[in-house]
Amino acid sequence: MYEILQPSGNTIPVLRTPRHISNASYNNIQKLSIIIPAFNEEATISIILDRVSDVELIGNIAKEVIVVDDCSHDDTKLMVQEYMADNPALVIHYLRHDKNQGKGAAIHTGIQHATGEYLLIQDADLEYDPKEYNTLLEPILNGHADVVYGSRFMGGKPHRILFFWHTIGNRFLTFCSNLFTNLNLTDMETGYKAFRTSLIQQIPLKEKRFGFEPEVTARISKVDGVKIYEVGISYYGRTYKEGKKINWRDGVRTIFCIFKYSFSSGGRKHMQPVRTSQDIKPEILDKSI
Numbered sequence: 001m002y003e004i005l006q007p008s009g010n011t012i013p014v015l016r017t018p019r020h021i022s023n024a025s026y027n028n029i030q031k032l033s034i035i036i037p038a039f040n041e042e043a044t045i046s047i048i049l050d051r052v053s054d055v056e057l058i059g060n061i062a063k064e065v066i067v068v069d070d071c072s073h074d075d076t077k078l079m080v081q082e083y084m085a086d087n088p089a090l091v092i093h094y095l096r097h098d099k100n101q102g103k104g105a106a107i108h109t110g111i112q113h114a115t116g117e118y119l120l121i122q123d124a125d126l127e128y129d130p131k132e133y134n135t136l137l138e139p140i141l142n143g144h145a146d147v148v149y150g151s152r153f154m155g156g157k158p159h160r161i162l163f164f165w166h167t168i169g170n171r172f173l174t175f176c177s178n179l180f181t182n183l184n185l186t187d188m189e190t191g192y193k194a195f196r197t198s199l200i201q202q203i204p205l206k207e208k209r210f211g212f213e214p215e216v217t218a219r220i221s222k223v224d225g226v227k228i229y230e231v232g233i234s235y236y237g238r239t240y241k242e243g244k245k246i247n248w249r250d251g252v253r254t255i256f257c258i259f260k261y262s263f264s265s266g267g268r269k270h271m272q273p274v275r276t277s278q279d280i281k282p283e284i285l286d287k288s289i
Contacts, residue, residue, distance in 0.1 A: 029059065029117045030061065031061065032061050032119070032120065033115060033116035033120075033197060034052055034063060034066065034122050034133075035066050035120070036065065037068050037070060037106030037110065038069050038070065041074075041076050041124040041125060042079050044126050045067070045079050045080060045124050046083050049087070049092070051129070051130045051131070052122065055130045055131060055134075058138075059141060061137070062091070062116075064091050064115060064116050065090060066092075066113055067093070067094045068097070069094065069097065070097050070101060071096065077096060101208050102209035102210075104205070107205075114197050114201070117196070118137075118197055119200065120136060121191060121192065121193055123191045126236060127236050129233070129234055135232075136148045139231065140194065145229040146199055146227045146228070147199075147228045148194040148228075148229045149185060149187060149193055149228070149229070150190050150192030150194075150231055150232075151230045153170075153187050154186050154231075157234035173188060173189055173251065173258070174189065176258050177218070177262075181262060189213050192233055195220075199226070200216075203216070203220070204219075207257060210253065210254065211256075213254070214258045214261065215257050219261060
């Protein structure tokens with residue numbers, strides 16, 4: 001049992017039971033879980049929550065927002081709590097790690113708590129536009145996709161011009177990933193990824209930092225019969241002065257992860273059921289909420 005802050009501002013105990021892959025119709029989606037990993041995002045977290053709130057999902061799909069605060073040192077927590085109090089109509093669950101573990105770890109926590117039929121990952125730094133949720137959902141609602149990647153390198157949508165070597169690096173890492181997964185992605189490193197929740201919750205993810213992207217791609221590629229799609233998205237990148245956190249060490253780790261998880265065991269037979277609340281270590285959550 002653990003505590004999570006609900007839209008009403010009250011803390012209540014929540015118990016969850018394992019969910020397994022079902023044969024339900026792909027386009028029978030009632031709720032989308034939106035995971036927002038955050039670390040020192042006091043300047044942007046309220047803005048991104050506003051943008052998420054403003055989006056009207058096709059098919060009247062409901063939204064469940066899961067903010068995972070990776071032990072921020074600024075007022076991220078306060079900003080989220082104030083937003084929840086002022087906007088009770090938007091379902092927001094706030095979770096906080098008691099020590100900084102990395103973006104991947106925050107995503108893992110969000111995945112464990114997602115209850116929508118599908119989930120997607122939304123960075124808190126305004127680089128990705130929530131208005132494009134429906135673009136990501138389209139192949140899913142049409143019954144084509146289990147997983148959708150939003151590519152910054154396809155389509156004719158706006159892209160902020162920033163770092164040449166970052167672009168070369170992203171394309172190189174995607175090429176290496178494709179080489180071992182036999183996929184033809186154009187943007188493995190994208191922050192916009194949508195997954196069927198019952199599928200991603202059964203994959204034993206381990207990478208706690210930016211190695212999440214190559215790991216999840218390698219593991220997903222080994223699932224028998226999985227349907228992966230890519231759609232073009234816009235990208236409003238930020239500079240290091242504006243708060244960008246990824247660095248060259250993460251690129252080296254990505255190459256290591258591509259090799260490691262491409263040759264490790266994978267596929268449906270290696271999946272594990274989602275952990276229940278009793279299995280989740282309570283110390284990763286903020287007990288003071």
